[in-house]
Amino acid sequence: MLRLEGVSASYRGLKALQGVDVAVEAGEVVAVVGANGAGKSTLLKTIAGQVATEGTITFEGQSLRRLAPHRIARLGVALVPEGRRLFPRLSVEDNLRLGAYARRHDPDRFGPLDLVFELFPRLKERLAQRAETLSGGEQQMLAIGRALMTKPRLLMLDEPSQGIMPKLVDDILAAVTRIRGLGVTVLIVEQRLAEALAIADRAYVLQTGRVVMSGPAAAVAADADVRRAYLGI
Amino acid sequence: MTALVLQAVVSGLLMGLIYALVAAGLSLIFGLMDVVNFAHGEMLMLSMFAVLALHGALHVDALLLLPVVALIMFGGGVAVYRLLIARALSVASNRGMVQIFVTFGLAIFLRGAAQFAFGGEFRSINDGWLSNRTVALGPVFLPLPQVAAGLVCLLAFAGLLALSRTEFGRALEATREDRDAVALIGIDRDRIFAFGWGIGAATVGVAGTMLSTFYYVSPSVGLNFAVIAYVTVALGGFGSMLGALAAGLLIGLVESLTALALEPSLKQVGMFAVYLLVLVSRPRGLFGKI
Ligand SMILES: Nc1ncnc2c1ncn2[C@@H]1O[C@H](COP(=O)(O)OP(=O)(O)OP(=O)(O)O)[C@@H](O)[C@H]1O
Ligand SMILES: [Mg+2]
Numbered sequence: 001m002l003r004l005e006g007v008s009a010s011y012r013g014l015k016a017l018q019g020v021d022v023a024v025e026a027g028e029v030v031a032v033v034g035a036n037g038a039g040k041s042t043l044l045k046t047i048a049g050q051v052a053t054e055g056t057i058t059f060e061g062q063s064l065r066r067l068a069p070h071r072i073a074r075l076g077v078a079l080v081p082e083g084r085r086l087f088p089r090l091s092v093e094d095n096l097r098l099g100a101y102a103r104r105h106d107p108d109r110f111g112p113l114d115l116v117f118e119l120f121p122r123l124k125e126r127l128a129q130r131a132e133t134l135s136g137g138e139q140q141m142l143a144i145g146r147a148l149m150t151k152p153r154l155l156m157l158d159e160p161s162q163g164i165m166p167k168l169v170d171d172i173l174a175a176v177t178r179i180r181g182l183g184v185t186v187l188i189v190e191q192r193l194a195e196a197l198a199i200a201d202r203a204y205v206l207q208t209g210r211v212v213m214s215g216p217a218a219a220v221a222a223d224a225d226v227r228r229a230y231l232g233i
Numbered sequence: 234m235t236a237l238v239l240q241a242v243v244s245g246l247l248m249g250l251i252y253a254l255v256a257a258g259l260s261l262i263f264g265l266m267d268v269v270n271f272a273h274g275e276m277l278m279l280s281m282f283a284v285l286a287l288h289g290a291l292h293v294d295a296l297l298l299l300p301v302v303a304l305i306m307f308g309g310g311v312a313v314y315r316l317l318i319a320r321a322l323s324v325a326s327n328r329g330m331v332q333i334f335v336t337f338g339l340a341i342f343l344r345g346a347a348q349f350a351f352g353g354e355f356r357s358i359n360d361g362w363l364s365n366r367t368v369a370l371g372p373v374f375l376p377l378p379q380v381a382a383g384l385v386c387l388l389a390f391a392g393l394l395a396l397s398r399t400e401f402g403r404a405l406e407a408t409r410e411d412r413d414a415v416a417l418i419g420i421d422r423d424r425i426f427a428f429g430w431g432i433g434a435a436t437v438g439v440a441g442t443m444l445s446t447f448y449y450v451s452p453s454v455g456l457n458f459a460v461i462a463y464v465t466v467a468l469g470g471f472g473s474m475l476g477a478l479a480a481g482l483l484i485g486l487v488e489s490l491t492a493l494a495l496e497p498s499l500k501q502v503g504m505f506a507v508y509l510l511v512l513v514s515r516p517r518g519l520f521g522k523i
Contacts, residue, residue, distance in 0.1 A: 048417070049416075050413075050416075068416070068421070069416035069417070070415070070416040070419050070420055070421045070422070071419075073416060073417055073418060073419035074419040078417070078418075079417055081414075081417065085411055085413070085414035085417065086411075086414070087406070087407045087410040087411060087414065088410060088411075089406075089410060090403065090406060090407060090410065094403050094406075094407075097400070097403070098403060098404060098407050098415075098418060098420070099418045101400060101403075101404050101418065101419070101420055102418060102419030102420055102421075103419070146418060147417070147418070149418070150418050150419055
């Protein structure tokens with residue numbers, strides 16, 4: 001479904017990704033793990049069209065390179081970015097509805113609302129509230145909900161657990177499993193290695209912009225180096 | 234005496250509605266994308282010349298030309314964004330400066346072009362439907378063109394308010410909140426910006442059309458209105474439509490009363506005094522968000 005071959009990305013000459021190969025098959029949950037600054041967020045931003053890159057990136061056979069970010073989103077690739085990037089002064093409802101704005105020709109454009117409310121009932125109770133007044137966990141739910149409103153086929157999540165209390169992290173990861181059950185492919189970047197690998201099928205380990213390891217999530221979780229670097233802290 | 238004051242109050246408020254609408258267009262663009270349009274006064278001037286030219290050629294009244302001029306200005310605003318502003322914003326550094334010089338340059342170009350095309354003399358429309366007619370409101374006599382202009386400006390504000398309630402209005406607001414995040418949900422922010430410029434220019438076009446029914450037109454007519462618009466926007470709060478309306482009315486009122494109390498040539502003294510007073514006590518303006 002998604003294929004990256006020899007992808008490099010840089011910020012003003014500073015390489016953040018170097019010759020990365022990543023493949024995601026339809027229906028999978030794939031985790032990307034790595035230390036701070038390894039290039040995990042850059043990888044997702046690269047796919048979303050926010051960073052200039054070299055190499056090839058294809059989604060369902062179509063090249064994503066040189067496509068504007070909004071065009072990539074319209075193809076069904078949704079990114080829930082680091083920091084969530086909600087519209088802080090707009091209501092929860094407006095944030096969600098805007099997710100469907102670009103699908104104006106779809107007769108069932110607000111259809112995913114039911115799913116969002118089912119996954120995150122807390123959002124339904126706070127429809128009129130401004131996004132900025134939500135708790136961190138609720139904001140993350142809203143960010144995922146807004147992404148779901150675009151009817152994505154590939155959902156990319158950048159550290160959904162960041163700054164959220166453990167109970168809500170479990171809720172959010174459970175929601176990711178539900179979303180995957182509906183046929184949405186998921187590419188997830190997580191600091192919480194154990195939790196992420198528990199819901200993922202496969203994983204990639206990034207280190208200073210390179211893929212240093214990849215394979216079934218269980219194998220990555222069992223690997224001595226990964227355990228030392230992450231789980232043993 | 235009271236009749237005189239009442240007269241000054243009402244005509245000040247009517248003029249204030251024009252100031253408010255001119256400021257609304259400026260504020261909308263600024264609020265949306267942090268660009269100050271230094272050619273805003275020239276856009277007003279152009280719309281007035283458009284009315285003059287169309288009126289002269291087709292012998293159609295300005296009131297009927299309103300939608301036509303608004304549409305032309307909308308197209309002009311979109312073109313200015315696509316051809317100039319979008320490019321100016323894509324520079325790697327010094328974006329703020331580039332944006333200022335681009336709109337400032339556009340202003341000088343438009344003024345020169347108008348001078349070339351229409352000449353420098355002051356012109357006005359004296360044979361419109363409403364020209365030289367007045368209505369009596371008790372002791373106050375009001376020129377019909379001003380009354381019509383005030384009403385149309387109010388309607389335009391209602392239109393802007395209605396627009397902000399639509400889905401497109403929400404998308405505008407979202408773009409203004411986070412111009413990078415809208416792309417994540419498939420919204421083309423360039424399109425939103427272009428529409429914003431179109432609406433801002435159409436707004437000033439409506440004001441210009443109504444103004445041309447009672448005010449002289451010349452290539453430099455926009456200068457004075459632009460200064461008032463900048464003061465109005467700062468006074469009302471950057472990006473706030475309601476603020477523009479309130480501040481425009483206030484400035485129209487103060488200006489008119491100053492002219493009455495001091496003398497007409499000093500009418501702007503009061504406006505700047507109020508401006509300083511408000512900004513010292515409320516730096517963000519009356520309704521400022523930023
Ligand atoms: N906008 C930017 N400008 C310049 N350098 C950047 C920018 N964003 C990231 N970088 C650099 O690129 C490298 C990779 O950053 P990235 O954000 O992708 O890491 P990450 O793996 O997501 O880290 P974290 O776990 O802290 O989120 C880092 O060295 C970072 O400093
Ligand atoms: Mg990151």
